[in-house]
Each structure stands twice: as structure tokens, then as C-alpha cells.
Amino acid sequence: MTTMHSNPHQNGSALTDPVRYPSGASAPVRTKRAFVLVLLTLFIPGSAQIVAGDRKLGRRALRVTLTVWALALLTLFTALVNRTLLLSIVTHPVGSLVVIVILVALALGWAYLFLNTLRIIRPALLAPGMRPIISVVLVVATLLASGSLGYVAYVLNVSRNAIGSIFNAGPAIDPVDGRYNFLMMGGDAGDDRTGRRPDSLSVVSVDATTGESAIISVPRNLQNAQFSEGSPMREIYPEGYNCGDECLINAVNTEVTNNYKDLYPGVADPGAQATLEAVSGTLGITVQAYVLVDMDGFAKLIDAMGGIRIRAGGWVPISGPVTDEANGIHGMPDGWIPAGDQHLDGFHALWYGRSREFVDDYARIARQQCVQQAMLKQLDPATLLTKFEDIANAGTKVVESNISSAQLGSFVDLALKSKNQPVQRLTIGPPDFEASFSTVPDFDLIHSRVQELLKPSNQPKADDVLLPNNAPAAGTVVAAGPVANGLASTGQQPSPTSTDFTPVTTTPDGTPITEELLNGLKAQGDEQGIRDLVATNGQCAPL
Numbered sequence: 001m002t003t004m005h006s007n008p009h010q011n012g013s014a015l016t017d018p019v020r021y022p023s024g025a026s027a028p029v030r031t032k033r034a035f036v037l038v039l040l041t042l043f044i045p046g047s048a049q050i051v052a053g054d055r056k057l058g059r060r061a062l063r064v065t066l067t068v069w070a071l072a073l074l075t076l077f078t079a080l081v082n083r084t085l086l087l088s089i090v091t092h093p094v095g096s097l098v099v100i101v102i103l104v105a106l107a108l109g110w111a112y113l114f115l116n117t118l119r120i121i122r123p124a125l126l127a128p129g130m131r132p133i134i135s136v137v138l139v140v141a142t143l144l145a146s147g148s149l150g151y152v153a154y155v156l157n158v159s160r161n162a163i164g165s166i167f168n169a170g171p172a173i174d175p176v177d178g179r180y181n182f183l184m185m186g187g188d189a190g191d192d193r194t195g196r197r198p199d200s201l202s203v204v205s206v207d208a209t210t211g212e213s214a215i216i217s218v219p220r221n222l223q224n225a226q227f228s229e230g231s232p233m234r235e236i237y238p239e240g241y242n243c244g245d246e247c248l249i250n251a252v253n254t255e256v257t258n259n260y261k262d263l264y265p266g267v268a269d270p271g272a273q274a275t276l277e278a279v280s281g282t283l284g285i286t287v288q289a290y291v292l293v294d295m296d297g298f299a300k301l302i303d304a305m306g307g308i309r310i311r312a313g314g315w316v317p318i319s320g321p322v323t324d325e326a327n328g329i330h331g332m333p334d335g336w337i338p339a340g341d342q343h344l345d346g347f348h349a350l351w352y353g354r355s356r357e358f359v360d361d362y363a364r365i366a367r368q369q370c371v372q373q374a375m376l377k378q379l380d381p382a383t384l385l386t387k388f389e390d391i392a393n394a395g396t397k398v399v400e401s402n403i404s405s406a407q408l409g410s411f412v413d414l415a416l417k418s419k420n421q422p423v424q425r426l427t428i429g430p431p432d433f434e435a436s437f438s439t440v441p442d443f444d445l446i447h448s449r450v451q452e453l454l455k456p457s458n459q460p461k462a463d464d465v466l467l468p469n470n471a472p473a474a475g476t477v478v479a480a481g482p483v484a485n486g487l488a489s490t491g492q493q494p495s496p497t498s499t500d501f502t503p504v505t506t507t508p509d510g511t512p513i514t515e516e517l518l519n520g521l522k523a524q525g526d527e528q529g530i531r532d533l534v535a536t537n538g539q540c541a542p543l
Contacts, residue, residue: 310542
């Protein structure tokens, strides 16, 4: 029998391999080896174990690494060809939970590989001066790798909790006539108040294919609102919400909450649903869902975003308490928001969108639209990444909606499509209709204007047709407030671009407008003088 002997030369070569057996290597080689192993674990997890440690562990880790790379490429491909599917997965309650669990497992596994790499490096063999350096490099690499995965999992979990708090688990909604129509309501719900009386009502209509969007603002004081076909409230008010001066459209929410919620069994918020039906019937379209923003929490959301930047056309008061209920006159303002370029925190942004002292409701509507635009414009990826938790937590205190969480991904995709497209606008009041229109509305005219506004962009609009009341064509972007009212009365068109205005910062004789000047007029009881100086405060543009 022939006895097989190992080759001493081969054994010697293996034992002197500086990667797997660093004991016999020089100090510079050991240092270089340590850096290489850390980099291998960072960029190709498992490869350090294969070349210098537990090969079985390395092979398992490398298989996971290759699988993750394949999934990452598949995710990138899906984002390019079917972004809606990807967004639907990460916003779906179950899908997002699966992704979170996978990310946490990968983060823990990667951290374990770095610890194992430290053992393979054998810090005791390094030069004393290199030991802390290698340790710091390994800690930084671990934070970059495992920490990043852990942070993404954390953000997804915050998002998942916020989505669960804001949106419901109801059925998905389908587009009607190729569009999704969402009612946006802003109002208050204090401890002494049942239901919300919305201060602002607007419908955001989005083309289900292209993302082209339009905003239709409905004044809160619109009378004789029509409930849509099939609405339980249509049986109570078949001729419209016409019980007198108290029956304004923004009173529907409170009345239904207090008196008729039994007509809406199984509905989470009967008042909001009834308001949606009143807006649907009034505009002649099907509004499928609502988003209700509590204005008391609105300031927190603005603060979480870091504030908003706007260009204000005129001074806006932070109104003091009402001193004359009969005439709606307030006491001395608690402060003023100046005209010009402004960075507003939550408190001031809330007042900028709510104040209507010295002007009409339509100037306030224009400012509210501007605040909405500023929020959307400034809610960029950098803001989301750096302030995501604050924004999400504020959102749960601000927003209520009956939109299905399972359908949220497709709506996020539509929002991304809409972001860089012009927004068509229509206000059921000045500057698109006369100021008295909300008192005696012509619903056939409203329906025709709304249908004209919502025509697809590839169909001609009646831009060159003279419309009733000298109003601009539906979809024209116009100024608002008293100046716009004057233009409407003369038949002149305001500038088609909302940024084409100069903030009014001086009186007609060139004196700078200041808080002291305005408060002085207030102290003298010169309400009209203040109205003249702040008449342009409905003009606004996001920066």
C-alpha cells in the first residue's frame, strides 16, 4: 500500500497566506488586510468570511447578498415600468410590514457580519496605533450599512403607522369620467363643538391617467346647496339646503352630526360624508373621497415641514377678539403679516390662510390655495428625509380621510405626476362669479363651468367665449380679492400668472405701510382706510 503524504511546500504556502493566516505577515500587510476585509464586508457582504474566515457562513451571506442585489434591480425596474405597483406595496399595511421585517433582518445580519469581520481581523495583531483607527472605520462602516437599513425600516414603520391612523381600510374607489375627485375640508373641532364647521371647501380633481389637476373652491357661505342623487339628506332637503340664512354649505357637517347621523349607518364621519354629497350635487360631479384637515393641528404640520415661503400681495391681520358682533368688527389686531416675501411658521401660516378681516371670503380662499401650493412645492424629498417623523406624527393629528389605505400607492403616483403640471382653478365666487352669486347660485351655470374646467387638455376650452358676469374662462389662473373683483366688474382679465404682481408695501403717497400705521388707523376707527391699504392681500404666490 502506498502511503499518501501532504506536500510540505504546499502546507507552508497555506500557512503563510497573509489573508487567512496573518500571524506571520508584517505590520503594514496586517493593516492593509484589515482595511480590505472591512471594505469587502461593506460592499460584498460575506466575501470577507469566504477569503479569511468561516467559509460556510460566507457562502450563506453571499447568497443573501446576491439575492438582495437581484431584488434591488427588480425594484429599480419596477419603479421605471410600474411605479404604481411599487408604491402600492410600500404603502399597503401588509406589504410594508413584510418589507420592514426584511430590512430589519438584513440590518441585523449585516451588523453580525461586521462583528465577525472584527474577529477575523484580530486587532491584537495590529500595530497599537492602528487598532483604534480600524475600530473607528469598522464602526462607521457598520453605521453606514446596518444603520441605513435600520433607518429605512424605521421610516417605513412611522409611515405605516401614520397611514393606519389617517386612512381607512375600506374598498378602493374607481375614477368617474376618467377623474378622481377629492374634497378638501379645513375646519375646527373644539371640545365644545360637535362636528367640524369647515372654514374652507375645495375639490381637487385629478385626471386618472395624466395626473392633470384642477382645484374648485366652494365658498363656505354658499346657500341652497344641492345634495347629490342617492344622498340620504336629499330626502330631507329635496329642493336643496334652503332653510334660510343659517343653511350655509359649511353648516351641513354640524347639522348632520347633531341631528341626522342615524341616516348614515356604518359611516365613520356622517357629517363629512354629507358635506361631500352636498359639494357633489352643487358642482354636478361625483366626489369620491374626502380629506379633512383640522386647522388647530395644521400649524404643527407647517412647523414640522420647517415653515413655508410665500410672496404676500398685501398685509394680513392676526385678528383680535370680536368687539362688535352685529357688524363683525374685531378689536386691535394681535399682529400683522407684512406684504412681500415671507417665511411663515405654523402659527403665521394658519392665520395667513384664515384671516378675512378687512377683506372678503374670496381673498381668504386665494390665500388658502396659495398655502396649499406652497406646502406641496416645498414638501421635497430632502424635507421628507430629514423631517419625516415630525411630518408623519403631525399628519396623524391633522388629517382624517375615508381614502382606502390599500389604494394610497396609486394616488401617490398620481400626485407625483401632478407635481410639475399647471393647476387649473375655478372659484364659485369672485373672481369667477359675482360676489352675490353664492347667495342665489345658478347651479346649471356652475355645472357647465365645472365641466368646461375638467375637459381633457387635448380638447378645446371655451377660452375665447365671453362668459356670464364678465368672468374669465374656467381654468384661468387669476388674482383674487377686491382688486380682482374690480377687474371682473370691468371685464378686464387679471394677469394669467399668479406670480405677476407687486406686493403693496406703501400708501398711494409713497409712505411705507407699517404695523404702527395700520394700528393707528384701527385706533382711529378708520376701518375703510385699512381696507384700502390691505385690499391686495388675496394676491399670493408660493416661493
